[in-house]
Amino acid sequence: DSGVTQTPKHLITATGQRVTLRCSPRSGDLSVYWYQQSLDQGLQFLIQYYNGEERAKGNILERFSAQQFPDLHSELNLSSLELGDSALYFCASSVGPPNTEAFFGQGTRLTVV
Amino acid sequence: GNSVTQMEGPVTLSEEAFLTINCTYTATGYPSLFWYVQYPGEGLQLLLKATKADDKGSNKGFEATYRKETTSFHLEKGSVQVSDSAVYFCALSERNTDKLIFGTGTRLQVFP
Numbered sequence: 001d002s003g004v005t006q007t008p009k010h011l012i013t014a015t016g017q018r019v020t021l022r023c024s025p026r027s028g029d030l031s032v033y034w035y036q037q038s039l040d041q042g043l044q045f046l047i048q049y050y051n052g053e054e055r056a057k058g059n060i061l062e063r064f065s066a067q068q069f070p071d072l073h074s075e076l077n078l079s080s081l082e083l084g085d086s087a088l089y090f091c092a093s094s095v096g097p098p099n100t101e102a103f104f105g106q107g108t109r110l111t112v113v
Numbered sequence: 114g115n116s117v118t119q120m121e122g123p124v125t126l127s128e129e130a131f132l133t134i135n136c137t138y139t140a141t142g143y144p145s146l147f148w149y150v151q152y153p154g155e156g157l158q159l160l161l162k163a164t165k166a167d168d169k170g171s172n173k174g175f176e177a178t179y180r181k182e183t184t185s186f187h188l189e190k191g192s193v194q195v196s197d198s199a200v201y202f203c204a205l206s207e208r209n210t211d212k213l214i215f216g217t218g219t220r221l222q223v224f225p
Contacts, residue, residue, distance in 0.1 A: 002156065033212060043202065043215040056210040090156060097211035101147070104157040 003027065006091050006105035014113055018079040021108045025072055025093030031055070032074040033094075033102060034066055038087040049074055050097070081112045115140045119203045119216035126223050132190040134219045136177075136203035139184065144205040146170075146179050146186040147213070151200045160188075160201070193223045 003026035013019055025032050034046040045058035049068035060066075063081075068074045078085060088109050092102040120135040138146065148160040148170070161170030166181035175190045186203060203216040 002158070031211065035213075042217045043213075045212050045214070048210055048212055056207075056212050058212065092157075092213075094211055098208055100211055101159055101162060102206075102211065102213060103159070104149075106156040 002103040002105065004091060004093050004103050004105035006089075006108050008108060009106065010109050010111075012111045012113060013081060015081055015083060017081050017112075018077065019081065019110065021076040021078070021089055021091075021110075023074045023076070023091030023093075023105060025074070025091075026103055029093035029095050029103075030072065031094045031096060031100075031102075032068055032072070033092040034060075034074070034076050035090040035092065036087050037090060037107070041087075043090075046076070055097075078110070083112050086110055086112045115144065115205060115207060115214050117203050117205055117214055117216040119201075119219055122200075122218070122220040124219060124221045126193055126221070128195055128223055128225050129192045130223075132188070132193045132197075132221065134188040134201055134203075134221070136186045136188065136216060137184050138186065138203075138205050140205055140207075142208055143181070144207060146177070147204045147206065148175070148177055148186070148188050149202040149204060149215075151202065151218070153199070157202065193221070195223045195225055197221060198223045 005024040046060040048056040092104045094100040094102045145164045149157040161172040163170040163179035204213045
């Protein structure tokens, strides 16, 4: 158990819908990262928050947004869902940066039908 | 930009065989390097890491050495077990954010 909790574990929704994925980081970790794992794109970095502020942005679509709350949990919002958004979404947390290792949650498997 | 290239899989071995999974990177500066493992149906687990040139990371019989001159971080294990069957990801982290850039992953299948 990494100490990073993601909910829900599985999500099935229709195209055009909006979903929210939730992540609770390890106790004491200030950084939260979101990654998308799909068969065609592999593991892609989406976005990072550090102590409530956006720190780095990757290949995140405009239909996707995220935030980190004062209690340090984070939510990833995916809207106007398309079939191609079906993927495993991972959250990771770390103490830093710099030079700190990230611990990953079990992921949320999103299926868009 | 920064990138990681790792060997295509699957790698298929018999139990107790020697394992090498190649990984090379392109990066500005001196990133930290990692190997993560993903068992079926699970999340990513950190297997080992190295933060500077010539560092050797090791864990559970796996080893990898940070080679700056060849920009490589190859994963090795002397004697694999069936329980090592998983997907292995090489990754680098960017210094100022610690965001991870992953390779495409290599599936390892070990048969008894």
